[in-house]
Amino acid sequence: MRLQEVGRFVAANDYDATTRSMRDLAAEAGADPAAFTRLAKAIGYSGWDALRAALTEARRPSQTSPFSGRAKGRRHGPHADVALITDKLEAEAAGLPRISASSVANAAKTLHGAKRIWIAGFRSCRSVAELLNYELRLFRADEVQIVGGSGPDDLDLGAFRADEAVVVIGFTPYTGASVRVAEAAYRAGATLIAIADSVAAPMAEGADHVLLFEAASSPGFFPSLTGAIAIAQSLAAVTFSLGGATAKKRLQDTEARLTATSIYVSEKG
Incomplete structure (x- = not known):
């Protein structure tokens, strides 16, 4: 009976089962x-690590149909579309509390101390990279750069240094470019921060900080980036806070330049 209870917990929390330690899971489930x-062995696996690997693989979409494979048959009825939106919003909201605030805070300390910050996000993750780049540049304009933002990616990969931080963002299916960035950061001795959907993500291997977000549980044909965006904005907010008076002065100077060039629409008139 106890193994059945643990089994139901794992089935209902498969994302946590693939990303959190067995000790953390046990504390959450109120179990030993x-x-x-014992559960893993009872259902034919050599141990918990083997079962967790199987769960990770089960969550991985097909490489040939990573998006269409997620699509479910359309619901029918007068409120089917509203129901889908409601389910999606609820899933997005449920994923945010699973983000580790302490892990994000520790990564922000690394960004604060880095001489330069490189940010890499490809395909749909480019939007998250652009957002983090924009927010950080508001108070660290000369110290933040998107990988490949001003030319071929490989030119930037050779420029990584040991006193710098490299942020790589990705979810399954992972792009080869994100893995190459992570490998270049590792070779250069730079601090690697991976914002990923799994500890098993290839661009998270060897990372100094792995910041996990839920991408797969939200309904719809495309994985969710809500958690990744929340992590990016949290990183920027804490990095700014750690910067103290210096960061505030830089932000004020940036705002003054934006105002002087009439970037924002005036609310008067």
Whole structure:
């Protein structure tokens, strides 16, 4: 009976099961950590690590149809579309509390201390990279750069240095470019921060900080970037806070330049 309870917990929390330690899961489930090992063996696996690997693989979409494979048959009825939107909003909201605030705070300390910050996001993750780049540049304009933002990616990969930080953003299916950036950061001795949907993400291997977000549980044909955006904005907010008076002065100078060039529409008149 106890193994059944643990099994139901794992089935209902498969994302946490693939991203959190067995001890953390046990505390959440109110169970002995050894129960997770016994569960794995009871259903034919050599141990918990093997079962977790199977869960990770089960969550991985097909490489040939990563998006269409997620699509479900359209609901029918007068409120079907509203129901889909409601389900999606609820799933997005449920994923945010799973983000580790302490992990994000620790990564922000790394960004604060880095001489230069490089940000890499490809395909749909480019939008998250652009957002983080924009917010950081408001108070660190000369110290933040998007990988490939001003030319071929490989020119930037060779410019990484040991006193710099490299942020790589990605979710399955992972792009080869994100892995190349992570490998270049590792070779250069730069601090690597991975914003990913799984600890098993190839661009998270060897990372100094892995910031996890939920991408797969939200209904719809495309994975969710809500968690990644929340992490990016949290990183920028904490990095600014750590910058103290210097960061505030830089932000004020940036605002003054934007005002002088009439970037924003005046609310008067």
